[in-house]
Amino acid sequence: MSLLQVDDIHVYYDKIHALKGISVHVEEGEIVTLVGGNGAGKSTTLRAISGLLHPRDGAIRFEGKALGGLGAHDIAALGIRHVPEGRRVFGRLTIAENLDMGAFTRRDRRVAKDDREQMLALFPRLRERYRQLAGTLSGGEQQMLATARALMGKPRLLLMDEPSMGLAPMMVEQVFETMGRIKAEGVTILLVEQNAPMALGVADRGYVLESGQIVLEGAGRDLLGDERVQRAYLG
Amino acid sequence: MSGAQLARSQPRISVGRVSPVDIVLWSLRILVLFVVFAGTIGAIVKDRYTAAQWFDFVMFGLTIGAIYAQIALGYTMVYGVLRLINFAHGDIVMCGAFAGYFVASPLDRSGFLTDHPVIGMAAILAVAVATSTGIALLTERIAYRPFRRVAGSGPLIAAIGVSFFLEQTFRGMFGSSVKSYPAPAWQRSTFEVWGFNVPRIDVLVIGLAIVFMAGLYLIVQRTKMGTAMRAVAEDAEAAALMGIDVNKVVVFTFVLGGAMAGIAGVFYAFVYKQVYFFMGFTPGIKAFGAAVLGGIGSIPGAMIGGVFLGLVESVGPSLFLDGLGIPAPYQLRDLIAFTLLIMVLIFRPNGIFGERMAKQRA
Ligand SMILES: Nc1ncnc2c1ncn2[C@@H]1O[C@H](COP(=O)(O)OP(=O)(O)O)[C@@H](O)[C@H]1O
Numbered sequence: 001m002s003l004l005q006v007d008d009i010h011v012y013y014d015k016i017h018a019l020k021g022i023s024v025h026v027e028e029g030e031i032v033t034l035v036g037g038n039g040a041g042k043s044t045t046l047r048a049i050s051g052l053l054h055p056r057d058g059a060i061r062f063e064g065k066a067l068g069g070l071g072a073h074d075i076a077a078l079g080i081r082h083v084p085e086g087r088r089v090f091g092r093l094t095i096a097e098n099l100d101m102g103a104f105t106r107r108d109r110r111v112a113k114d115d116r117e118q119m120l121a122l123f124p125r126l127r128e129r130y131r132q133l134a135g136t137l138s139g140g141e142q143q144m145l146a147t148a149r150a151l152m153g154k155p156r157l158l159l160m161d162e163p164s165m166g167l168a169p170m171m172v173e174q175v176f177e178t179m180g181r182i183k184a185e186g187v188t189i190l191l192v193e194q195n196a197p198m199a200l201g202v203a204d205r206g207y208v209l210e211s212g213q214i215v216l217e218g219a220g221r222d223l224l225g226d227e228r229v230q231r232a233y234l235g
Numbered sequence: 236m237s238g239a240q241l242a243r244s245q246p247r248i249s250v251g252r253v254s255p256v257d258i259v260l261w262s263l264r265i266l267v268l269f270v271v272f273a274g275t276i277g278a279i280v281k282d283r284y285t286a287a288q289w290f291d292f293v294m295f296g297l298t299i300g301a302i303y304a305q306i307a308l309g310y311t312m313v314y315g316v317l318r319l320i321n322f323a324h325g326d327i328v329m330c331g332a333f334a335g336y337f338v339a340s341p342l343d344r345s346g347f348l349t350d351h352p353v354i355g356m357a358a359i360l361a362v363a364v365a366t367s368t369g370i371a372l373l374t375e376r377i378a379y380r381p382f383r384r385v386a387g388s389g390p391l392i393a394a395i396g397v398s399f400f401l402e403q404t405f406r407g408m409f410g411s412s413v414k415s416y417p418a419p420a421w422q423r424s425t426f427e428v429w430g431f432n433v434p435r436i437d438v439l440v441i442g443l444a445i446v447f448m449a450g451l452y453l454i455v456q457r458t459k460m461g462t463a464m465r466a467v468a469e470d471a472e473a474a475a476l477m478g479i480d481v482n483k484v485v486v487f488t489f490v491l492g493g494a495m496a497g498i499a500g501v502f503y504a505f506v507y508k509q510v511y512f513f514m515g516f517t518p519g520i521k522a523f524g525a526a527v528l529g530g531i532g533s534i535p536g537a538m539i540g541g542v543f544l545g546l547v548e549s550v551g552p553s554l555f556l557d558g559l560g561i562p563a564p565y566q567l568r569d570l571i572a573f574t575l576l577i578m579v580l581i582f583r584p585n586g587i588f589g590e591r592m593a594k595q596r597a
């Protein structure tokens with residue numbers, strides 16, 4: 001059984017048919033990436049998985065359980081965390097409070113405290129600015145916070161939407177390096193990126209999206225070498 | 236770009252041409268400044284009021300201001316979380332006042348309120364809080380939640396409808412007459428500090444308001460639900476992705492606002508010694524203005540805005556209207572309050588303290 005199974009979903013924005021039958025599966029322990037140009041439907045796919053949007057057709061299963069009809073907060077409680085496009089940290093909350101909100105659904109307070117220590121060890125910049133408002137952080141620091149906040153929920157599956165967007169090259173390197181470490185901790189990742197070379201480099205498998213449909217899929221490295229991908233996305 | 240859009244994108248105030256609207260707005264500012272300054276100088280020159288009278292004005296201003304502040308908190312929190320102007324909030328205050336009245340009346344007649352003031356007071360407040368909170372929650376569930384995802388003015392119209400509904404329901408059940416709110420002797424008595432007569436009820440209202448508002452502030456700042464409320468106010472979708480149930484946070488917000496409204500209703504009845512079905516309207520509008528004054532969505536802003544408004548309307552008539560020789564200035568304090576609110580809405584719609592936040596919102 002796949003950890004996540006997306007079966008032929010169709011999502012509409014009013015009359016706009018944004019996803020025209022997307023099927024994706026993610027196995028435990030993998031990094032899987034969705035790549036594609038702007039407007040291909042990558043974010044829409046993640047938003048459908050995390051319950052922010054509801055597919056008109058098709059099904060999404062997490063650990064075999066159908067997610068249809070569940071609200072976003074229910075799905076989060078099941079162990080899926082979505083780091084949205086643009087990071088969306090709570091700018092008027094402190095870094096500490098942002099992390100607390102990440103652990104909102106957890107009852108094991110003491111363990112959550114250890115996890116917070118672990119997060120601060122993973123992202124030392126956050127420790128330095130622990131009591132400051134998240135709105136004062138740089139883009140790279142906000143990405144760290146958004147990731148740490150999501151991990152505070154102890155997710156089985158992490159959905160990441162363009163974590164490298166708008167970051168300086170050195171920060172981009174760091175984002176991808178962190179992803180490797182998160183995977184090593186046993187968290188499965190579904191990564192959306194426009195930066196196809198980086199994403200396909202780190203991923204086990206990948207899907208290429210175009211206008212709401214999957215046009216190619218395969219192992220990360222194979223896609224990276226694929227002539228069509230190179231022509232379309234890697235220039 | 237069409238001609239109309241071009242015209243709109245031009246700066247409104249240009250050097251060469253001054254529009255009639257600008258002239259009106261500037262006249263308004265100058266008029267208000269004139270009234271304030273000339274009136275204040277006039278009042279100082281005339282020296283009509285004694286120190287004791289000024290003290291009374293300030294004391295009353297702080298008392299009524301503390302009540303406005305508590306009501307304003309409800310507007311500002313609901314607006315922060317739902318972007319809804321809860322037009323019925325003043326009527327929730329009225330509900331609390333009525334509930335308090337129905338407890339206070341029999342307790343006063345039996346003498347219990349005189350013999351056991353603390354227990355009596357606690358009972359009045361508890362029933363008022365329970366009533367206001369309950370009605371606030373019903374309002375949210377029945378009238379606001381179905382409109383949550385509706386864009387445009389639907390939610391606001393629902394709120395106005397609730398306001399009428401509550402007013403007319405109370406009128407239907409309890410009549411349109413003004414009922415006098417009982418005030419046992421100790422509530423009417425004063426004590427002396429440095430030669431000034433301090434009404435006990437004022438000290439009680441201000442003191443309890445500070446305690447309750449401090450409690451609310453701690454809840455919002457320190458508890459998990461309070462933090463979740465601030466998170467939802469900032470980005471409800473991101474909060475839902477953390478597993479925060481936005482509906483529960485909305486309920487929590489209405490509980491806090493409803494409780495504050497219930498307490499404020501009782502205090503308002505203490506001060507004016509009466510209850511009637513329409514009593515929530517004026518303090519409601521004023522407290523909404525106080526919330527805007529403080530920057531709607533800001534909790535400290537609502538507190539400061541409320542106290543400021545109370546002081547201005549209490550001290551203002553004697554300070555700048557009497558100085559101009561206007562007869563019976565105290566009749567005009569609502570005029571002062573509403574002028575202040577209109578000025579804020581025209582010139583500083585983001586509020587005096589709320590600018591930074593309003594920018595982040597945009
Ligand atoms: N809120 C929205 N309302 C209407 N259309 C939208 C909305 N969000 C996205 N779309 C449309 O859906 C399609 C997919 O968008 P999206 O999933 O954001 O793409 P990507 O993340 O791959 O850039 C695009 O054509 C986009 O214009």
Ligand SMILES: [Mg+2]
Pocket residue numbers: 042043044085
């Ligand atoms: Mg996107």
